[in-house]
Amino acid sequence: MEQRLSLVTLGVEDLQRAVAFYEGVLGWKIAASPPGVVFFDLNGVILALWPHRDLAQDMNAAPGTTPAYPGYSLAHNVGSIEEVDAIFATVKRHGAKIDKPPAKTSWGGYSGYFSDPDGHRWEIAHNPHWTILKDGRIWMKRDG
Amino acid sequence: MEQRLSLVTLGVEDLQRAVAFYEGVLGWKIAASPPGVVFFDLNGVILALWPHRDLAQDMNAAPGTTPAYPGYSLAHNVGSIEEVDAIFATVKRHGAKIDKPPAKTSWGGYSGYFSDPDGHRWEIAHNPHWTILKDGRIWMKRDG
Numbered sequence: 001m002e003q004r005l006s007l008v009t010l011g012v013e014d015l016q017r018a019v020a021f022y023e024g025v026l027g028w029k030i031a032a033s034p035p036g037v038v039f040f041d042l043n044g045v046i047l048a049l050w051p052h053r054d055l056a057q058d059m060n061a062a063p064g065t066t067p068a069y070p071g072y073s074l075a076h077n078v079g080s081i082e083e084v085d086a087i088f089a090t091v092k093r094h095g096a097k098i099d100k101p102p103a104k105t106s107w108g109g110y111s112g113y114f115s116d117p118d119g120h121r122w123e124i125a126h127n128p129h130w131t132i133l134k135d136g137r138i139w140m141k142r143d144g
Numbered sequence: 145m146e147q148r149l150s151l152v153t154l155g156v157e158d159l160q161r162a163v164a165f166y167e168g169v170l171g172w173k174i175a176a177s178p179p180g181v182v183f184f185d186l187n188g189v190i191l192a193l194w195p196h197r198d199l200a201q202d203m204n205a206a207p208g209t210t211p212a213y214p215g216y217s218l219a220h221n222v223g224s225i226e227e228v229d230a231i232f233a234t235v236k237r238h239g240a241k242i243d244k245p246p247a248k249t250s251w252g253g254y255s256g257y258f259s260d261p262d263g264h265r266w267e268i269a270h271n272p273h274w275t276i277l278k279d280g281r282i283w284m285k286r287d288g
Contacts, residue, residue, distance in 0.1 A: 003172045004187045008152060008218065012262045021261050022221065025238040026145045042149045044188020045282030072216065072264065094169040117165050118156045120216065136187030 001087050004136040005045050006077035006125075011052040011069075016050045031140060034107070044137050059113045059121050062099040073113070075123040079132055081110045087124045088112055145231050148280040149189050150221035155196040155213075162193045175284060178251070188281050203257045203265050204244040217257070219267040223236075223276055225254045232256055233269045 012018040022028050026105050031039040031046075036054065040047040052071065056062050061069035077083055084102045091114050092098060099121060102112030111125035131139040156162040166172050169193035175183040175190075176254055180198065184191040196215065200206050207245050228246045234240055235258050243265060246256030263274035275283040 001170045001172075003170075003184060005152065005189055006219060010260070010262065010264050014261070017261050021238075021240070025235055025240065026147075026149045028145075031225055040147060042147055042188075044186075047149060070216075071214065071262075077221065094165075096165070096169065112214055116154070117158070117161050118154065118215075120154050 001076065001090070001124075002078075002136070005074060006132075006138050007048050007073075007075040007123075009048040009050050009055060009073045009075065009123075011055040011071045012049050013052060015049060015051055022047075024048065039140065041140070044135070046138055046140070058100075059123070068119075070119065070121055073121045073123055073130075075125055076134060077125050077127055077130065077138060079126065081121045081126050084110055084112065084124050084126050088114065093097060145163060145234070146222075146280070147218055148220060150276075150282055151190045151192050151217075151219040151238060151267075153192040153194050153217045153219065153267075155199040155215045157196060159193060159195055166191075166193065175221050183284065185284070186278070190282055190284070202244075203267070205265075212263075214263065214265055217265045219269055220224075221269050221271055221274065221276060222281060223270065225270050228254055228256065228268050228270050232258065244272065 015038065021057040022040060023030060028040050033039045038049045056069045059073060088102050097115040099113040099115055102110060105111050109125055109127040111123055113121050113123050115121055129141055133139055159182065166184060167174060172184050175185040177183045182193045182256050200213045201215060241259040243257040243259055246254060249255055253269055253271040255267055257265050257267050259265055273285055277283055
């Protein structure tokens with residue numbers, strides 16, 4: 001698994017309130033984002049704001065469940081479905097907790113989640129709409 | 145506040161166990177790190193593993209307190225003490241919760257923490273031992 005972080009996703013209660021903070025208070029500019037999620041393109045990593053209910057569902061967690069829904073996730077994007085499967089094979093062999101086995105997603109990609117030993121959730125994803133540049137950055141096509 | 149993310153810090157129960165996972169399972173290489181914390185230099189952002197007790201203390205939180213200690217933090221590093229103060233003045237004026245007013249730190253820097261509207265903790269820090277490159281990446285001097 002390459003030494004890269006693609007996204008940090010912050011779960012939020014109210015997307016408009018969160019955007020008002022990052023845009024209005026911190027002065028950041030929103031990148032083109034599909035409905036229901038807001039992306040900020042930072043220095044080599046994307047910050048995503050996403051309602052708690054969607055993030056929790058995406059990682060097979062639920063607020064109040066055990067292990068607790070952590071409210072955020074880290075994502076590592078790769079260039080193919082095969083690479084996603086290969087990473088899951090490795091971490092599974094080493095006994096990592098698989099929160100969500102990799103599967104096709106509603107947004108047209110392929111992803112799964114595992115936990116590190118302290119319960120920090122990592123999503124390993126292939127998003128066919130995004131390109132991974134040579135320096136590890138994500139290039140999000142502007143049409144979606 | 146520039147649109148940059150400098151560090152993601154994951155609180156861990158057992159530093160050796162966490163390092164064994166990131167190094168041994170994911171295959172990542174550790175960067176030169178001071179005692180008690182382990183850095184990984186990713187694509188434009190640093191991932192830090194730090195014991196929960198240290199991270200909680202650093203952000204003026206404690207496991208079990210309200211608002212709950214979240215177990216992770218996001219950091220935005222800047223080039224001077226004055227820039228740290230300017231960012232805190234802005235977010236305070238907009239009513240953000242200040243978890244720890246900026247102050248000199250034990251590691252020779254200057255930092256503070258605020259929360260976004262959903263309680264995600266941001267540290268704004270000046271670390272005189274680190275250089276912020278033009279593209280927003282951090283260059284950690286190798287002597288400490």
